[in-house]
Amino acid sequence: MGKARQTFERRQLGLTLRRLREEAGKSQQAAAAWIGKARSQFVELEDGRGTLAADVLENLLDLYGVTDDERATVIELGALARARAKRRAHTDLLPGSFQRFADLEANATEINCYEFGIVPGLLQSLGYVRAMIDDGDGVWWQPSHAELSERIAFRLDRQERTFGSAEAKTLRFVLTEDALTGAVGSPDVMREQRRHILKLLESNDNLTVQVLRSDTYGNPARGGGMTILGFGGRGSPIGFTPTVFGPSTYLDQEADIADLLRVFQRLQELALDPDESVRLIRRIDEED
The missing domain is CATH 3.30.870 (Endonuclease; Chain A)
Incomplete structure (x- = not known):
């Protein structure tokens, strides 16, 4: 998990992962341990100040039981969060x-x-x-x-x-x-x-x-x-x-x-x- 500056895309990813974690009934500590990270790093992720490698994100979604279209959308959010492109306006084109x-x-x-x-x-x-x-x-x-x-x-x-x-x-x-x-x-x-x-x-x-x-x-x-x-x-x-x-x-x-x-x-x-x-x-x- 890389620590990065807060961007709109990273905030979208972080809040989405927070909601999915809460829906799955998992604690931040449990989720962090699942992907082998410290809880402090996981907090940074959900606050939009961190990113996840694609395979680590997939692993986290396994823990949350996220499948099908929703899983594909979160994976795409992860890719956008890792991108470095800076835009003045952000258009959310993904499902949901x-x-x-x-x-x-x-x-x-x-x-x-x-x-x-x-x-x-x-x-x-x-x-x-x-x-x-x-x-x-x-x-x-x-x-x-x-x-x-x-x-x-x-x-x-x-x-x-x-x-x-x-x-x-x-x-x-x-x-x-x-x-x-x-x-x-x-x-x-x-x-x-x-x-x-x-x-x-x-x-x-x-x-x-x-x-x-x-x-x-x-x-x-x-x-x-x-x-x-x-x-x-x-x-x-x-x-x-x-x-x-x-x-x-x-x-x-x-x-x-x-x-x-x-x-x-x-x-x-x-x-x-x-x-x-x-x-x-x-x-x-x-x-x-």
Whole structure:
């Protein structure tokens, strides 16, 4: 195992291996011993500051019982983690990209998220989640009850990993007013969604939600979305820009993160403050 500087690809590999280890019920000490390494080296690996030779990675995956497509994906992650190429942006083209985003999200200590016209995934109610995924069933993928259920379960698990984390996260969201009045599911679903946000705010002191009014001028991110993940002392921030179709882009260069944070701060300035936002959500709900 070589000690290396932390890169996006190595962080993806490390977090993926951590999740697989936990799912397999193995300790860091046991996993380190299995591949003949010190626990300190193994910690470096899971923190994205280490790499594994291909044969050693294969051996570790044997311990975790990882097979088939998932195994092939992790092996490819390992190859990317060993590469020295430096790129400004990172596009995750491998299968299971949503799971790797969720791993990064769960590892973050700070999440700053802006969405235009849609409620961010972490704030979505069960009915909203079901309606959003149902809208894509048979369109983005072949109709499948099993896949529908898996996608819903994944979204709910992602929320639990964030809001149920033993380590409190700082969560800041800016969403546009039309996200609160949109036609997702049914009027009842939208009513449930607004009340779900209010309940989350009541039960999570570390959560801030601001609403950007539809009549606000000067929005520098109109039509787009972004998430900036902070990791405290565990690593540098990572930016994420989602797309409707195709792979999403990650940014981890200091200049790019500075740009994203500057835009997010501008959105916070333009949006209603947290108390005003709560009052607006309640007013929309009362008038519905």
